[in-house]
Amino acid sequence: MTTHQLHSRTAFHTLQASRFAAFNRAHAFVYHLALLALLGHRLATVTLLSSPLLLADLVLAFMWLSAQAFRWRPVRRQEFPDRLLQEVEPKQLPALDVYICTADPHREPPASVASTALSAMAFDYPTDRLSVYVSDDGGSAVTLFAFMEAARFARYWLPFCKENGVATRSPEAYFSSDRGGESEKMRIMYQSMKERVENAMERGYVQGNDMVFDEDDERETFDNWKTFSRNDHPSVIKVLLESSKDSDITGNALPNLVYISREKSPASHHHFKAGALNVLTRVSSCMSNAPVILTLDCDMYSNNPRSPLRALCYFLDPAFSADLAFVQFPQRFQGINRNDIYASQIRRLFTIHSRGMDGLRGPNYVGTGCFFARRALHGAGPSSSSSSFPPPESNSSLLSSESALRKAHEVAACTYEDSTKWGTLIGFRYGSLVEDFHTGYRLHCEGWKSVFCDPVRSAFLGDVPKNLNDGLNQCKRWIVGLYEVAFSSHDPLTFGSRKASLLLGLCYGYYSFWGAWCIPLITYGLLPQLALLYQTPLFPKASEPWFYLYAYLFFAAYGHDLVEFLADGGSIRSWWNDQRIWMIRGITSFLFGTVEFALNKVGVSAPGFVVTSKVMEDEQAERYEKGAFYFGAQSPFFAVLGTVALVNLSSLAVGIARAAMANEVFDEMLVQLFLSAFVAANCWPIYEAMFLRRDGGKMPRKITLISSAFAGLLHWIGFLVKLHA
Numbered sequence: 001m002t003t004h005q006l007h008s009r010t011a012f013h014t015l016q017a018s019r020f021a022a023f024n025r026a027h028a029f030v031y032h033l034a035l036l037a038l039l040g041h042r043l044a045t046v047t048l049l050s051s052p053l054l055l056a057d058l059v060l061a062f063m064w065l066s067a068q069a070f071r072w073r074p075v076r077r078q079e080f081p082d083r084l085l086q087e088v089e090p091k092q093l094p095a096l097d098v099y100i101c102t103a104d105p106h107r108e109p110p111a112s113v114a115s116t117a118l119s120a121m122a123f124d125y126p127t128d129r130l131s132v133y134v135s136d137d138g139g140s141a142v143t144l145f146a147f148m149e150a151a152r153f154a155r156y157w158l159p160f161c162k163e164n165g166v167a168t169r170s171p172e173a174y175f176s177s178d179r180g181g182e183s184e185k186m187r188i189m190y191q192s193m194k195e196r197v198e199n200a201m202e203r204g205y206v207q208g209n210d211m212v213f214d215e216d217d218e219r220e221t222f223d224n225w226k227t228f229s230r231n232d233h234p235s236v237i238k239v240l241l242e243s244s245k246d247s248d249i250t251g252n253a254l255p256n257l258v259y260i261s262r263e264k265s266p267a268s269h270h271h272f273k274a275g276a277l278n279v280l281t282r283v284s285s286c287m288s289n290a291p292v293i294l295t296l297d298c299d300m301y302s303n304n305p306r307s308p309l310r311a312l313c314y315f316l317d318p319a320f321s322a323d324l325a326f327v328q329f330p331q332r333f334q335g336i337n338r339n340d341i342y343a344s345q346i347r348r349l350f351t352i353h354s355r356g357m358d359g360l361r362g363p364n365y366v367g368t369g370c371f372f373a374r375r376a377l378h379g380a381g382p383s384s385s386s387s388s389f390p391p392p393e394s395n396s397s398l399l400s401s402e403s404a405l406r407k408a409h410e411v412a413a414c415t416y417e418d419s420t421k422w423g424t425l426i427g428f429r430y431g432s433l434v435e436d437f438h439t440g441y442r443l444h445c446e447g448w449k450s451v452f453c454d455p456v457r458s459a460f461l462g463d464v465p466k467n468l469n470d471g472l473n474q475c476k477r478w479i480v481g482l483y484e485v486a487f488s489s490h491d492p493l494t495f496g497s498r499k500a501s502l503l504l505g506l507c508y509g510y511y512s513f514w515g516a517w518c519i520p521l522i523t524y525g526l527l528p529q530l531a532l533l534y535q536t537p538l539f540p541k542a543s544e545p546w547f548y549l550y551a552y553l554f555f556a557a558y559g560h561d562l563v564e565f566l567a568d569g570g571s572i573r574s575w576w577n578d579q580r581i582w583m584i585r586g587i588t589s590f591l592f593g594t595v596e597f598a599l600n601k602v603g604v605s606a607p608g609f610v611v612t613s614k615v616m617e618d619e620q621a622e623r624y625e626k627g628a629f630y631f632g633a634q635s636p637f638f639a640v641l642g643t644v645a646l647v648n649l650s651s652l653a654v655g656i657a658r659a660a661m662a663n664e665v666f667d668e669m670l671v672q673l674f675l676s677a678f679v680a681a682n683c684w685p686i687y688e689a690m691f692l693r694r695d696g697g698k699m700p701r702k703i704t705l706i707s708s709a710f711a712g713l714l715h716w717i718g719f720l721v722k723l724h725a
């Protein structure tokens with residue numbers, strides 16, 4: 001029991017260990033014995049043909065073992081913002097800097113990005129200590145324009161939210177559901193602002209008709225912009241709202257709002273989002289320099305205006321916060337269809353495993369919805385930084401003062417980081433496409449801890465890729481980034497387990513090698529099926545005792561997974577979809593990511609960050625809403641899926657036919673028959689898309705043909721192997 005529980009009547013937060021922990025440990029003990037027996041049996045019976053299964057089982061064993069770390073001590077926390085407010089005067093609350101990253105106005109519509117900013121500006125937080133900074137890696141004049149519009153709209157929107165007790169403070173989200181009465185005027189105002197932004201977006205630049213330029217300076221900015229290109233332009237830093245000068249229509253101060261597009265040049269590396277976050281960290285330190293920082297992706301709007309207070313329940317607890325680097329809220333999403341066909345919620349990553357890590361030293365940083373102590377980004381471990389929180393008052397001079405702006409431009413320059421420790425020891429860390437995973441991991445290694453904060457009303461909501469191909473591409477990028485950490489000089493298994501803890505090292509090890517799932521998934525998705533076709537048994541007979549070992553290992557793993565999923569609030573249908581997508585990712589994203597990482601390693605290609613699209617055509621939206629898969633892209637992923645689906649279908653058909661004729665086939669081949677049937681059941685949407693559907697989401701003819709050719713090739717190889725065996 002912690003001290004916080006003892007004083008739970010006044011504590012700002014409490015912690016409760018999960019009742020599952022004891023069960024998990026007992027189960028892990030039994031399961032590991034079975035796993036050892038399996039590996040022993042495999043080794044003793046290994047043949048040339050079954051040797052890939054041995055490798056697959058070894059990878060499975062590693063995955064299982066490292067995943068037990070998440071189950072060792074899951075915890076749940078609760079925080080009490082009202083108690084905090086009883087003890088801390090609003091004037092004593094630390095300043096808060098919010099960072100919002102955007103990178104591409106075509107994939108991330110500027111009006112939605114501005115909506116996210118408005119939701120953060122409308123936090124239940126003293127506006128004179130709140131600043132919102134947006135980083136625009138897209139270098140888009142339209143995004144700046146959208147933020148200028150948002151700055152004007154904020155004068156009405158903030159008082160509207162507070163007077164009407166609105167909880168959904170992103171205007172985009174608020175007006176997407178039908179509202180009448182009072183909000184009609186606001187809706188019209190928002191719609192017309194959105195239209196102006198969209199018109200400028202369509203045109204591609206901002207002109208005098210779009211807005212009344214307040215100052216010549218504004219006109220000049222947009223005129224100069226016409227010579228900029230995305231990858232080559234000077235820094236643009238604009239203070240759009242300044243708390244000490246600007247107020248809303250009721251006379252209350254507005255938060256600071258600052259637009260930044262860092263300098264870009266083809267000659268320097270920009271380190272994707274991590275680079276953007278580091279510029280934000282430095283520019284904001286020249287301006288508001290708040291001790292608390294919130295990072296948000298441009299699509300992750302605030303859905304709970306009190307989340308800053310919740311984070312402060314931890315940061316303002318002096319007995320707790322000395323080594324607290326960040327408070328992570330789960331990534332949650334809006335607009336997911338009923339049974340979450342693409343398993344977009346990724347419950348395991350975003351909640352189940354986060355709770356597991358929270359019982360060790362804290363959840364991983366997942367890039368958005370995360371409050372940081374600024375000092376944790378200074379590169380000194382917790383013991384050497386000042387233990388009191390919050391640190392002394394932030395800058396009080398004007399954000400837009402000439403000196404602040406001069407300094408800000410200096411630190412946003414693309415050569416500023418040359419021969420500094422930014423990205424290696426200071427700030428957000430470079431070297432991985434999953435800068436969030438990497439940064440959180442390194443902070444844990446430095447001795448910092450983190451907290452997982454999961455209020456009943458989700459704190460933030462974002463968009464998910466609602467198209468299978470986009471989702472698989474996103475996952476592929478993650479895999480490449482995760483391997484970059486796995487094969488760095490700070491690899492989780494050796495370095496991490498020493499510096500953080502053995503269990504945390506295993507957690508990070510599990511994810512850094514996430515892509516290795518492709519080995520067992522591809523092996524188990526093809527080999528037993530081909531062997532079934534050519535009547536080669538690879539598993540014990542159903543009448544042998546060893547059979548029960550396999551059955552136990554399979555059903556216990558799936559069962560445990562299901563129980564965890566249901567306990568997290570999932571349904572059986574969405575669990576089924578989740579495990580299906582895991583298989584699909586395994587043989588596509590994980591495989592392609594593994595290959596891509598290897599190619600990067602030998603210098604054939606270089607890592608790139610393809611921003612996930614947050615826009616969707618109406619037809620696609622409708623199809624997604626109905627729960628139909630979308631296969632209508634010429635994607636190499638789909639060719640792999642089609643191949644595996646066809647191999648399983650043919651082996652299942654042949655296997656059943658043979659088993660119907662001879663009983664001993666059933667006995668000998670039960671495991672292989674089961675595997676074919678199980679994979680085929682999972683492949684149902686693929687068969688539909690190949691053979692049954694007529695709509696735009698069906699598999700393109702070409703992909704079906706390529707898949708059939710590959711499947712045929714595999715059958716033929718199987719046949720040759722059988723001939724020679």
Ligand SMILES: O=c1ccn([C@@H]2O[C@H](COP(=O)(O)OP(=O)(O)O[C@H]3O[C@H](CO)[C@@H](O)[C@H](O)[C@H]3O)[C@@H](O)[C@H]2O)c(=O)[nH]1
Nearest residue numbers: 101102103137272273276297298366367368434609611612
């Ligand atoms: O060069 C870049 C590339 C991306 N971004 C921003 O990074 C965010 C995440 O990009 P997105 O395409 O949405 O990637 P996802 O894969 O959906 O993002 C997940 O994975 C990322 C990498 O691990 C994390 O940074 C994110 O927080 C996490 O939500 C967006 O706001 C982008 O605008 C930049 O600012 N600069």
Ligand SMILES: [Mn+2]
Nearest residue numbers: 297299463612
């Ligand atoms: Mn995203």
